[in-house]
Amino acid sequence: MAAENSSSVTEFILSGLTDQQELQIPLFFLFLGFYMVTVVGNLGLMILIGLNSHLHIPMYFFLFNLSFIDFSFSAAIIPKMLMSFVSKNIISYAGCMTQLFFFCFFIFSESFILSAMAYDRYVAICNPLVYTVSMSPQVCLLLLSGVYGMGVFGAVAHTGNILFLTFCADNVINHYMCDILPLLELSCNGSYVNVLVVVIVVTIGIGVPIVAIFISYGFILSSILHISSTAGRSKAFGTCSSHIIAVSLFFGSGAFMYLKPPSILSLDQGKVSSLFYTIVVPMFNPLIYSLRNKDVKFALKRTLGRISFS
Template sequence: MATGNYCVFPEFILTGLSKKSELQMPLFVLFLGIYIVTVVGNLGMITLIRLSSLLHTPMYYFLSSLSFIDLCHSTVITPKMLVNFVAEKNIISYTGCMTQLFFFLIFAIAECHMLAAMAYDRYVAICNPLLYNAIMSYQSYISMISGVYIIGVVCASAHTGFMIRSQFCNLDVINHYFCDLLPLLELAHSSTYVNELVILICGTCNIVVPTLTILTSYIFIIATILHIRSTEGRYKAFSTCSSHILAVAVFFGSAAFMYLQPSSVSSMDQGKVSSVFYTIVVPMLNPLIYSLRNKDVSTALKKILERKSFV
């Protein structure tokens, strides 16, 4: 086809979660509530870790970084989603779509590697406790955090850069509630071979590597826990990992359901539900998981509240 058949800066229509008009307002109220809890929970976790000296350890620095990623991850998706629930037409501009895709990828990729970094931190704490302070120094933490964001920016830039080179028609309908890689590639009117190659390469880096890191870490952790003689010692060691295991299972499970199933219209509709989990629900759940299942966080919160009550 001639180049003239394509728009340089097209607009897209987002189908959203549901096409039923009677569900739009209830869904708006539901996801507004989820977003408020997400913002309060993650900002609260970041503030608590900053204020409490009890939580000034690499483990909780990683948790603070995870809360920041979750807050940004949700903010990239949810506000636009809420607007679409009450708008007559769910239209997003080409620039807005590519911007949303870029930042969504940064924080989604960063979360994968952050969870891997947290697994490694738990491995060092349980398997090499005497060397923990030496291995997980502040410099090591800064290096790992920097690496997480650098990988996220590089991979997101590669995906978005090649997506910008793809050609789209004006008012193409994206079968999703936000601009994601797979729905956009389905609409491309030019070759997507390079895009798919980038997905394969980055997917290996961002899914396989963190997954192997997490699995390997927990194989050694479980082996070490089984060698602990006292029941109390085993429980204490496992309790430091249980919150992280739950967070990993929910995030990677919902993401895998979306991206590792055959592509079809029906699977994409089903994938929207799993996307809700890792883009909106998981960022809300993570601070709740770590606050409810972690004694240090609960103790620090009580001390902060008691301190404020005496002021």
């Protein structure tokens, strides 16, 4: 009987961000603009890092992958979201599960790439003499394997959890994407176990990276306070400031969405909150790392100079 009920829902309707008709077209152009900035910013940063050999160091290796994750993350969410502003946004059951899988994969990957970047800053500031050895290409690839491995873990755990649910009749998802909590609410056999799985997996995806980042920055702060010169302290803080801003934006919005009880945060409020980590964070990350980074600005000037000269 469960199989019959689950097969009766072959497609979902994404309700979108708002049902106010007068806002649909303005919001379409607003988020289209956000998406274009996100694509240009992240692709541009990836190309810039690839073309400039002085950026081929661990810090920019991880930044390249952060831009790749942000670019792919936005591509998995925003185009489908834009459709909800101009037409009835229908997504097949398979398409919904696919979007959920990649959404979870990139969310988890971004969490752990930010913690890998924190570890890189820890080694650079606290153990600079062994930086080359501690952050060798082999170590960087191992860390990156862990990042994407945790991405796969999060995606499989969450998607598998949702695949066990039954959707009986109602097929309108109160969101602009196939997210975990709206699907749980829509199902007709969601149980405490399903919610518990979500809480445990999200806690791992957010908690473990946050703990790693706090430990790294605890050592970094201790090391910086032992630097005698003001210029040295300022330089050390400067190398971490962009990363701290990116971490605050991403984990702050994610924790607000997933670690609050539904009684405190409704799904309608959750849609607004999720805009930060699905749209704002991928758009701002390349701006944060380019506008506040001398090496990136120098590489951009040199690359533009080459293009102008040719």
